Every structure is written in structure tokens, then in C-alpha cells.
Amino acid sequence: MPINIDTFEGSSEDALGGGLTQPERVLSFLASHADKAFRPIEIAEETGIPRNSISSVLRRLEGQELVRHKGEYWAITDDRDRLHSLTQYELVTESLNDLYGEEDPSEWVGHMPVRDEADTSDDT
Known part of the structure; x- marks a missing residue:
């Protein structure tokens, strides 16, 4: 359903659906109810x-x-270290995005090294 432009201009991104992703919402919900299991x-x-x-x-x-x-x-998950690592990664990424702006992966292409398909040697 469309919204009027005044609502668009006057609303935050979170209010217009730019909040947590679906996986983030599931993880947040399950983590806040870690003592229970739920049906989908x-x-x-x-x-x-x-x-x-x-x-x-x-x-x-x-x-x-x-x-x-x-x-x-x-x-x-009952792997608390895994959850902690994910949380730390998300916090660092958010901080870096706040400081330097979000990255555009399409901009990386021009800086990637050219891979020689004929060279299958292992450098280790």
C-alpha cells in the first residue's frame, strides 16, 4: 500500500521497514527466550x-x-561463543558503517586481483 510523501519524508527508516532483517528478528526473539523452543x-x-x-x-x-x-x-543455538562472535561482528560493522559509511560491494570489483585460471598452484 503506498504512503503519502509527507509520511515518507517525515518517517525514520526503521518506521518504514528499514529495521532488523528477518533473520535478525528471529535471532533476537529466540535469544530473548533462550529457555524455550517454539514452532515456526x-x-x-x-x-x-x-x-x-x-x-x-x-x-x-x-x-x-x-x-x-x-x-x-x-x-x-546453545553455542554462546558463536552468538557472541556474531554480536561482536555486527557491532563492529555497525560502528565502521557509522564512521565511514556503508560499503558498496559493486565498487570492490575494480580493485580485485585478476585470477589466472591456469595457475592452480598452492602458495603455501
């Missing part, structure tokens, strides 16, 4: 993520070993 539908309802998206979000997080599941129930 419950996680979807609590995080505002569409029901048809929650399973793929959970699978991606599971692939990164940030959540775990048994049967139809999901919980935050």
Missing part, C-alpha cells in the same frame, strides 16, 4: 515474519549454526 508458526507470529517465509529463514540460520531444532520445535 509461533516464531512467525511473534516476529511479524510471513508464515510462508519463516521456514526458509530458520533453515538459513540453522545452516549458520545459529539455531537448532528437534521435530517441529526451534531454539537459539
Whole structure:
């Protein structure tokens, strides 16, 4: 649904949907309820993520070993070091973005070394 331009101009990015990503919302919710496990539908309802998206979000997080599941129930990982590392990475990235601005990965292409496909030697 469109919004009027005054609402657009007068609203913060967070208010217009520029807040946490879906995986961040799931991790935040599960981490704040680390003593419980939830079914995907419950996680979807609590995080505002569409029901048809929650399973793929959970699978991606599971692939990164940030959540775990048994049967139809999901919980935050019990690997606290992994969560701590992720949190520290996010905080550092946010600080650097605040200081220097966000990076545009498409700008990296011009600075990447050219790889010689014929050279498969290992430099170690």
C-alpha cells in the first residue's frame, strides 16, 4: 500500500521497514527466550515474519549454526561463543558503517586481483 510523501519524508527508516532483517528478528526473539523452543508458526507470529517465509529463514540460520531444532520445535543455538562472535561482528560493522559509511560491494570489483585460471598452484 503506498504512503503519502509527507509520511515518507517525515518517517525514520526503521518506521518504514528499514529495521532488523528477518533473520535478525528471529535471532533476537529466540535469544530473548533462550529457555524455550517454539514452532515456526509461533516464531512467525511473534516476529511479524510471513508464515510462508519463516521456514526458509530458520533453515538459513540453522545452516549458520545459529539455531537448532528437534521435530517441529526451534531454539537459539546453545553455542554462546558463536552468538557472541556474531554480536561482536555486527557491532563492529555497525560502528565502521557509522564512521565511514556503508560499503558498496559493486565498487570492490575494480580493485580485485585478476585470477589466472591456469595457475592452480598452492602458495603455501
